[in-house]
């Protein structure tokens with residue numbers, strides 16, 4: 684359940700409700716999320732639930748030459764969760780899986796101009812889901 688009385692939204696939501704305290708970048712990524720969706724026959728898939736609130740993120744990756752060449756997400760959660768998911772897909776494109784795994788929730792929050800202290804836990808969802816996708820990759824490619 685989302686905290687703070689915010690209504691749960693899916694990526695692509697355009698409501699401005701519950702947006703006080705967020706940076707312009709958070710608002711932009713929430714209202715115009717990048718790379719929403721799923722990659723067919725992805726090279727790696729990650730799925731995580733935020734242990735604090737139960738919000739979820741699914742991340743699909745296409746990997747070529749050891750680097751992430753495409754990333755798409757489906758997140759059901761609060762504005763901070765959707766914004767960090769969106770900026771995450773932009774940040775990890777072009778990176779190796781190891782580089783992407785090394786990104787922290789603080790990195791995602793910083794890329795959005797910061798998050799309110801009460802919403803920092805939301806950015807862990809993107810970091811955890813990238814790690815889940817990186818762990819999934821060897822299983823899909825080991826044939």
Ligand code: FES
Nearest residue numbers: 736738761764805
């Ligand atoms: S309240 Fe669940 S991720 Fe933000």
